[in-house]
Amino acid sequence: MSKSLVVAIDGPSGSGKSSTSRGVADRLSLDYLDTGAIYRAMTWALLERGVDLHDPAAIVAAAEGIRLTSGTDPSNPTIHVDGTDVAEPIRSDEVTGSVSLVAAVPRVRELLVDLQREAIGGSSGIVVEGRDIGSTVAPDAPVKIYLVADPAARAARRAAETGSPDAAATELALARRDEIDSTRSTSPLVRSEGAVVVDGTFLTLEEVIEAIVGIVDAAR
Template sequence: MPETPTRPLVVAVDGPSGSGKSSVSRAVASRLGLAYLDTGAMYRAATWWCLDQGVALVDGDAVAAAVRAMPLVMGVDPKAPGVHVGGTDVAEPIRTTEISAAVSAVATNLEVRDELRRLQRAAIDAERSDGGFSGGRGIVAEGRDITTVVAPGADARLLLTASEEARLARRALEIHGQAGVAQVEATRDQVLRRDSDDATVSSFHVAADGVATVDSSALSFEQTVDAVLAVIEQVTADR
């Protein structure tokens, strides 16, 4: 496992839906004593907020204005990364099928992406200082655009990928508790259709220059975590 960083360490992880980037990133952050930022949850929270405020998701300008006014508070403790909008805990509501089906309409809004990228950069910068959750140790941030747009200068940039079959099975197990034929089919839309929608505004299937690829198709969860840690260890050894 990589040694404790002596200066802030920023790790950026991207990848398609169901690749395991959220759970793996949380585990990596926890092992290294770093903060954790789930940027996908920010888009889900924005979707929840717009629906809660009665904003029509087809009205791009209204959606962007609502998101700019959203009182979002992202928890960055990898062991308990809460998500609050105003005084409401939305960690569970944003994982509903309703939000999963609607989030792409918000996530492909370019003005929304600009606003949330600003918040993401601010969260990353906060963990470079002693006043952040990590006490200046750093952060693992995962989600769309992280390796190329939000944090292209991150110390370690990784694309975590997996085969379509593996990703569908994992998401089915996560949502339905089993990965039979019916459960896999039930998750196909929110995994593959959402990736197709998001791919219109973001690139996350092929690693950009300088971004390491970890294919977890044949790896267990722990093996995937170890593979990501190995990439980070190489980075920390070189700097």
């Protein structure tokens, strides 16, 4: 493997990025970085501090002093806020419903993109998942994937993950998240130039992983 290998996997919520990215990293013996968890951790930290998430200035003032640390082991991904393990609480409904507000603040994105680039730069090979990896965080990545699935499939997967009995409500929530992420002024969710679209609607997780591993192998 090239020491500069970066596999950028972008896509909307519920498309299967996390499971797929971890699987690809494991198959190829690469590091793994979940940038969504980083934004969730920042959101959790701001909520814990009682910051008004509708006040960008207050968000920035607090975010400047928050220390995030993300592990890169695909078999045991970790995320800490000021030394505290927050892997579980960042998956709460409150964080899920608030993370787009935090992610839309340009200064927050600057801080967290710098953190992500540090992790990428310190790795000999890494799979990075998010929404702006191929377009902003690592635009020179030799492999770029845009992972998609139709809205119903995404909603069913997310409802199964969260235990929600209402797939329709989950689909609506995902649509709102997509709207915010794709229309924000800074680093919106887009298919980056050169990204290969992988549609996982009718594929198993293993089939999606296999497809992406094939794309990586072909690019080497």
